[in-house]
Amino acid sequence: MVKSEIAKLLAVLAASYPKFEVDEIKQQVWYEMLQDIPxxxxxxxxxxxILESPYPPAIADIRKQVAEITTPKGEQLDPAEAWGEVEKAIRHYGSYREEEALASMSPAVAKVAKYMGWREICLSEEPGVVRGQFLKMFSQVQEREKKEALLPEKLKNDIAMLANKHDFKLIEGGKK
Structure with a gap:
């Protein structure tokens, strides 16, 4: 997006919300934070x-809405559907065919199953407990991925560069 398009968006917001004021600084900040979005x-x-809220949106609201709009419906699994994928993989592949089982799942489900340990999930004598742990972990992973998806690419790169420069470990998989 270019600055003139940001100005148009801000004008629409100002027309929709009488107390929403636009100045040069606001326009520059919005441009920096939204320029990667078409x-x-x-x-x-x-x-x-505008249709959903009586209050003017913040930059974060717009980024969340963009993420919601651009995420394909097939990738929006709820935790119960995710657990259903795990149960199906257990029935079809068992504990010995882990690679095939993980490949049969959506990426987010496979990630959580791998974190928890495929054999441990399959061989657990307390499936209700494992299910509860999976559902909680799946929700946490989804939330983290949603937050990461909201960040502009430049900011993600800046964070990674700082982490490397200061030898911090990134959250994802404990990698540097």
Whole structure:
């Protein structure tokens, strides 16, 4: 998105919310934080937010709406559907065919199953407990991925660069 398109979005918001004021600093900040989003998608997100909320959106609201709009419906699993994928893989592949089982699942489900340990999930004598742990962990992983998806690519790169420079470990998999 270019600055003139940000100005259009801010004008729409100012027209929709009488107390929403636009100045040069606000325009610059919004440009820096939203420039990676295509204008047409941002425009749809702003319209949707105007219809849904009596309060003007923040940059974070727009980024969340964009993520919601652009995420394919097939990738929006709820925790119960995710556990269903695990149960199906257990029935079809058992504990000895871990690679095939993980490959049969959606990436987010496979990630959580791998974190928990495929054999441990399959061989547990307390499936209700394992299910509860899986559901909680799946929700946490989904939330983390949603938050990461909201970050502009430049900011993600800046964070990674700082982590490498200061030898911090990143959350994802404990990798540097």
């Amino acid at each position: 204008y047409q998608i941002a425009q749809v997100a702003v319209k949707k937010l």
